[in-house]
Amino acid sequence: MSLYDDAVLVLKGYEDQPELRDVYLAHLAEHPDGMYKPCTAGHLTSSALVIDPSRGRVLLTLHKKLNMWLQMGGHCEQGDPTVEAAALREGTEESGIAGLTLLPGGPVRLDRHPIPAPCHWHLDVQYAALAPAGAEAAISDESLDLRWFAYDEVAEVADTSVVRLLESSLRRL
Numbered sequence: 001m002s003l004y005d006d007a008v009l010v011l012k013g014y015e016d017q018p019e020l021r022d023v024y025l026a027h028l029a030e031h032p033d034g035m036y037k038p039c040t041a042g043h044l045t046s047s048a049l050v051i052d053p054s055r056g057r058v059l060l061t062l063h064k065k066l067n068m069w070l071q072m073g074g075h076c077e078q079g080d081p082t083v084e085a086a087a088l089r090e091g092t093e094e095s096g097i098a099g100l101t102l103l104p105g106g107p108v109r110l111d112r113h114p115i116p117a118p119c120h121w122h123l124d125v126q127y128a129a130l131a132p133a134g135a136e137a138a139i140s141d142e143s144l145d146l147r148w149f150a151y152d153e154v155a156e157v158a159d160t161s162v163v164r165l166l167e168s169s170l171r172r173l
Contacts, residue, residue, distance in 0.1 A: 042121030047073020048091030096138025
């Protein structure tokens with residue numbers, strides 16, 4: 001199965017946010033290249049909010065280009081077998097934490113946001129990843145900073161998309 005086919009299957013099985021889900025599916029139907037960065041009409045991205053439930057905290061990255069505190073995530077790559085695998089790869093690369101596991105049940109949320117030209121939209125498929133006990137984070141080249149925040153601190157530093165992702169993730173926990 002291709003990454004494109006996996007994305008369509010994952011999105012068809014996602015029951016929340018039906019209107020936004022249908023936007024994603026329509027985008028993929030219109031753009032067979034809609035999984036990857038070269039698709040200037042927009043493309044799917046995959047992200048993971050790294051959570052340490054035993055300590056009531058999440059790991060956020062200070063994004064180098066946007067200068068915003070965000071979950072780990074980014075573009076799908078040709079070698080990604082699934083959207084879920086892309087989220088896990090991005091989470092591991094950007095957090096430096098080996099042994100992350102995604103919360104079962106598929107994506108936690110979808111978030112469509114505009115980005116600067118030449119592309120126009122990121123259609124983010126968002127997961128939640130659990131950090132193993134005693135996890136040590138390590139900053140990547142893609143970040144200005146990497147920091148753990150208590151659940152109740154997230155709204156003070158991050159935008160509403162991250163807050164909604166955290167809320168949905170905590171409900172799933």
